[in-house]
Amino acid sequence: MDTLGLKAADIASKTKISERTITNFIWNDTPIGAQLLRELHAKYGISIDWLLSGSGSMLLGQTNEPAGTYDVTPSSDLRVQRMCTLVQELMSSASPDEQALLETHFKFSMRQYQQMLSTTNQE
Template identity: 30%
Template sequence: MVKMYLFVRSIRTKTSASTGSYEKMSIATRLRSVLDLKGLSIKEASELVGIPYRTLQNYLLDEREPNAKALSAIRTHLGISVDWLLTGEGTMTGEAPQQEQTGAVTVNPQEEAILELFRSLGEAGRREIQSAAEEKKRLMDVEQRLKDLTEILADTKRPA
């Protein structure tokens, strides 16, 4: 148990200078984002993974870090990469992102960071961000339409 704790602490120290959004999060925060993403309560997750409720709660409160047995159970039952859970590096599932598998879409680091942050939010936060983005898009469309109409009006006022 002590060895695993030191191992996890050393990984955290090594990744603290990283720039990825999940890399800046603690194990507790990443684990919470998994439960939120999957729509699981602590009770449901503890039953699914086979970890006592209080133990999982301690992980989520950052009062305790998962031991090797718990990490294995989390990986198996929640489909989460242990590397990602411990360090924030790689993908949550340990698989290559769908875009990379198909080669159809290239995502730049900024888009990836925004997507990871978005996915880490709860449902209310996601709705709020989506609403703000839709409003911004609507305003940009109105501004573009106004610019187009201004140009059309200017063209009609010019002598022929």
């Protein structure tokens, strides 16, 4: 908020999330809700990775955060097919907030996913 010169009231008016809710996140040091994460990302260009972990660049213009759309290569391995089907079903039925949280979870809990992103310059 300091970096962008924002107050809770400014964020509330632009995100339609109550000022009280935003203030509670700040003063009670509670995790930011998924809706506010997406709104801060969409309205102010703040990296969801940064919001969740505090690491990396805060603003999207300073990072290469992936857009969230990936092609899945078909495989003859049944295990791979099942996993791809599950991920596709999860992503197709999830809200944008849930999609962002699922991807962020993959990024921070699976070293292989992070490596894949860095080798394809989508980090």
